[in-house]
Amino acid sequence: MLQKKDLLGIRDLEVSEILSIIELAKDMKPIVLGRKAKLSTLKDKSIVTLFYENSTRTRLAFTMAGMYLGANVVDLGIATSSVQKGETLADTGITLDRMGIEYMIIRHSMSGASHLLAKNVNASVMNAGDGANEHPTQALLDLYTIYEKKGGYKDLKVTIVGDIAHSRVARSNIFGLTKLGAHVTLAGPGTLTAKSMEALGCEVTTDIKASVKNADVVMGLRIQMERQKGGLFPNLREYSQLYGLNEETFSYASEHAILMHPAPVNRGVELMPELIDSQVSVIDEQVTNGVAVRMAILTLLSEGRQSS
C-alpha cells in the first residue's frame, strides 16, 4: 500500500514504498508477457489519461496496465477537449472527478501540474511527467529493470548522460537511486548540467568518458530538438560527437554494464545505433517492465483507496 492518495514524485516516496512497488511488479510481469491470466483488481473502475504532451510508451503502458487489471481506461484526448477552449486544469479535473473516475494519469509541460490536479480532485493522480520536475513511473520502471539486471542498488555506480537540466527522468531517477544507496553521476555539456545538482546527492561532470568509467549502469537521455533552438549547444553534429554515447565511451564502463534510455531515442545523436542494438542495451525490456510497474502502482493505490 502507498501512504498517499496520489503518486506525484519519487522525492516524497519512502524507500519501503519504492521496494513494495518493485516487489509487486515482479508478480505482474508474467501477466504482461502473457504467461499468467489477467486480473480483475480494478474491475468496474475507471481510469483516464490526460496527456498535455505527446507520448507513446507512457500513455500506452498505463492504458495496458489498467486493462490488464480489468479497469475501463479512456483517454481525454486533450487536442479535441475543452482544454482547447481554455478550460483550466483544475476545472478539467473536477469535471472528470464528478464522472466517477477514480484514477487520473497526467502528463504536462509544467512542473507541479500533477500536484495542482491532485489538490483539486478526489481521484488518485499519477504523475506521468510534469515539466522538468519528475517522471516517477519511468524511474520506478528503471529501478525495477536495474534490480532485475543487478540484483540490488547498494554501491552501484549509475551514470546519467545528456540533457540533465531539463530531464524529469533524470531527476526522478536521482531521487530513487540515491535513496536506495546507489552512486549517481550526471554528465553533459555545461549548459545542460549545473553544479547546483550536487544538492540532489550526486556528482556532476562535463567529462563523459570519466563519468562512464566503471559504471554499472549507463543511462542516456533524449536530447530535445528545441534545446538547440534555445542556443544551449551549437548543433547536433557537435553534440553527438562530444556528448553522444558510442561503443568507445561505453568501453570505459564496468564489464557487465547495461545501457538504458527512457526512449524514444534519437538514433545517432545521444546514442549511436551500434550501441542501441547491441547486447548491453536493455531499452526494450524497460518497455515491458513499464507496464508491470504501472500495474503494481495502480494496485497499491487501489489498496490505499479501499482502506481509506
Next chain:
Amino acid sequence: MKICIAGGLLINPKTNTEIITDLWIEDGKIVAIGENPEGEAEQTIDAAGKWIVPGLIDLHVHFREPGFEHKEDIKSGCLAAAKGGFTTVCCMPNTSPVIDNECVVEYIKAMAQKANGVNVLPVGAITKGQQGESLANIGKMYEHGICGVSEDGKTVMDAGLMKKAMQYVKPFNIPIFSHTEDHTLAGGSMNAGENAQLFGIRGIGREAEEIIVSRDIILAKYTGAKLHLSHMSTKGSIELIRAAKAQGIDVTAETAPHYFTLDDSILGDYDTNKKMNPPLRTKEDVEAMKMALKEGIIDVIATDHAPHHYDEKNVEFDKAPFGIVGLETSFAVSYTQLVQTGILTPMELIDKMSTKPAEILGIDKGSIEIGKTADITIIDPEAAYRVDPNTFVSKGKNTPFTGMEVSGEIIYTLVNGNIVYKK
C-alpha cells in the same frame, strides 16, 4: 472636529522622539503634543499601551485600476492600505492602459477621491506603454501629480533609453524607481539554485537582478538622478548598494517583508501564493537582508502589494502570475521578524515604513510635528494572531503568510485627521 489620542507611546523618527503622551488633532492638523490645548476633545482615543506613529507610507503597490479591477481596484486597495496602517501609497503604472500620460494620472486621482481618503500617489511609466521604446509623457504627468517614475513589472532593457530617462527626470526632482530584472536572464518561476533543482522548477538567477542593479547604479552615478531600487532580494544587490552609497551616489533601496522572512525552501508544494518576482531567495539572502535593514543599506520596507484573483493563481505554477498581497500583513510581519527579534528598534522600523519613504518622495509627511497634516497610525504591538487571508479586505487573498503567527495589529488609521480605519 477635535480629536485627542491619549496616553500612547509616540514614536517619531524624524525628531527622534519616543515618549508617552497625548496627541491633539484639529481640522486635519496636529495642533498639540503633550500639553492640553484650549477646549474639549470631541473624540478621545485611548491609546494606552499602544504606539502612535506617523502614518505608514508604501512606496510600492499595485492597485490594478484601470484595467484589472477583478484583482483589485483603487477603492478596495485603499481599504486594505488603511487596514494595514498605510496613509499614503504609491501605485505602480502597469495598469491597462498604462499610466503613461496625464489623463490616466487624473483618472487615478479621481478614483482615489471616491475612496476612503488614503493618499494615492500615482507613479508614471518611464516609457510609452511600458514598451521600452520611447519616453512617456513624464513632464506632463509630473504637472498632474506623479510622485516618481517606474517601469515596474518590466525593466527598461535599453541602457541608452534608461540613461535618457534619468537625465530627463532629474530636473523634476522625483525618484526614478528601478525594477531590476534583466529579461534575457530571467524566464523561470523561482530562485535558481539547489531548491529549484529539488523541486524541478525553472530558476531565475540572482544575476538577472544584480546586473540591472549595477547598471542603474552606474547610470545614476553619471546622471545624478535620484535612483530608488525596488524590491531588492539578493545578498549581491546589497553589496552593490553598499558600494554605491560609500561612493556617495544618490541611491536608495527597498525590500519587502517576504524577502526578509521566507526563503525558497518552502516552494515544494507548488503553492502559487508563494510565487512572486523577484522570487524568494535563500536563507543566506534572508539573513543578509535583515542585516542590510539594520545597517541602513536598505532604506525602506515596501510591500509590492500585487493582488491577483484566486482563479488566476489556481493554475500550474509556471502559468500563475507573479505577485503576492502585502498591505495587510506588512507591519505585523516586519514587527515580528525585525523588532521582536531585536534586529531593529521600534523607531528604526517606523523610519523604514514612514519617515524614509516620505524623504525619498520629497513629501511633507512621515513625521508627527505640530502644524503637520494628521496622518497617524495607532498600533497595538502586543496583539498576537495568525495571518488569515479570509480577514483581508483587499480583493487579493494571495499571501504566502497564511497561518503565520505574528504580533502587531493596526488599531486606528487617520488620514488628514479623519479616521479611515478602526479595528
